[in-house]
Amino acid sequence: MVEPEYLPKVAVSACLLGQNVRYNGGHCNFALFDRLNNYIEKISFCPEVGIGLGTPRPTVRLVNSPAGIRLIEPKSGEDYTQKMAEWSELQSDALINQRISGIVFKKGSPSCGLERVKVYSEKAHPQKNGTGLFSMIFTTLYPHIPAIEEGRLSEPVQAENFLARVAMMDLWWKYEERGWTRSSLQQFHGEHKLLLQSRSPNAPRILGNLLAVNPENKTMNELALEYITGAQEYMGHNVEKRYVAAALRRAVGRLPKNLPKSQRAYLHAWIDYYSKGLVPRIASMALIQQAYEMVESEHLPWKRLFEPFNIVSGVMAKV
Ligand code: SF4
Numbered sequence: 632m633v634e635p636e637y638l639p640k641v642a643v644s645a646c647l648l649g650q651n652v653r654y655n656g657g658h659c660n661f662a663l664f665d666r667l668n669n670y671i672e673k674i675s676f677c678p679e680v681g682i683g684l685g686t687p688r689p690t691v692r693l694v695n696s697p698a699g700i701r702l703i704e705p706k707s708g709e710d711y712t713q714k715m716a717e718w719s720e721l722q723s724d725a726l727i728n729q730r731i732s733g734i735v736f737k738k739g740s741p742s743c744g745l746e747r748v749k750v751y752s753e754k755a756h757p758q759k760n761g762t763g764l765f766s767m768i769f770t771t772l773y774p775h776i777p778a779i780e781e782g783r784l785s786e787p788v789q790a791e792n793f794l795a796r797v798a799m800m801d802l803w804w805k806y807e808e809r810g811w812t813r814s815s816l817q818q819f820h821g822e823h824k825l826l827l828q829s830r831s832p833n834a835p836r837i838l839g840n841l842l843a844v845n846p847e848n849k850t851m852n853e854l855a856l857e858y859i860t861g862a863q864e865y866m867g868h869n870v871e872k873r874y875v876a877a878a879l880r881r882a883v884g885r886l887p888k889n890l891p892k893s894q895r896a897y898l899h900a901w902i903d904y905y906s907k908g909l910v911p912r913i914a915s916m917a918l919i920q921q922a923y924e925m926v927e928s929e930h931l932p933w934k935r936l937f938e939p940f941n942i943v944s945g946v947m948a949k950v
Pocket residue numbers: 644645646647652653654676677678679680737740742743
């Protein structure tokens with residue numbers, strides 16, 4: 632029997648996957664997900680259907696009240712806050728039990744939106760400063776899972792970064808399945824050093840120290856969780872050319888000594904072209920990868936720096 636292909640799991644607001652679960656009985660299909668079919672397994676969720684609201688249904692909204700932010704159906708005045716909070720905790724745990732490596736939320740929704748969700752109050756105009764109830768509870772409980780709104784996925788750089796974070800999280804689950812030890816944690820860190828450096832130059836050192844010192848004498852599982860939470864936070868930083876260029880130069884520096892000097896200089900020249908915005912990153916990365924293949928070097932830190940972009944170069948180039 633042929634085993635089904637394993638893909639990283641990403642949870643997605645159901646309406647973005649074309650499911651007719653919105654208040655108006657419709658959907659808001661997000662076409663990018665069709666292009667990601669070969670790269671991720673999608674798991675849908677709909678908090679409002681989850682708490683038993685029908686489709687179609689009256690709208691709900693976030694309302695600022697003396698008791699804090701509430702999820703209210705304005706038509707009837709019904710308060711769904713408690714019900715949504717309970718469902719959200721259970722659903723968040725269920726998604727983690729399925730080992731999701733990322734989550735995509737529908738923007739603007741009082742249940743799913745991650746940021747700038749309208750919050751209504753009696754006296755003033757609505758303020759766009761809220762967070763959907765489910766997304767708030769999920770991201771509070773599981774801050775290490777990469778989360779994004781679909782609007783940001785339309786921006787290639789953000790989409791690429793999100794997929795790189797998903798790839799990191801997916802590998803973390805695979806390691807976890809085998810059980811964390813001090814050496815497996817060190818190996819995971821070693822594999823991601825350059826990728827982390829490409830987002831934040833100090834991240835490899837700070838996270839490396841955490842593993843070496845384990846200041847609070849945590850169990851290996853607790854230490855692994857603290858590590859991935861920190862690593863994902865660094866990975867959430869904006870991608871800056873100078874940091875990526877520095878990581879690429881380090882990757883060239885780690886090529887075996889038998890690589891001719893002229894070829895090393897050629898690779899550095901292409902990193903300069905990238906730094907000046909003359910060529911895309913993928914061009915210099917492809918050349919460096921080719922150099923690694925030529926000298927038959929399986930350098931793990933380099934591998935993780937490249938792999939996420941492999942995924943993206945096949946998908947995001949078409950966005
Ligand atoms: S935004 Fe969230 S709650 Fe609203 S329809 Fe989509 S999945 Fe359901």
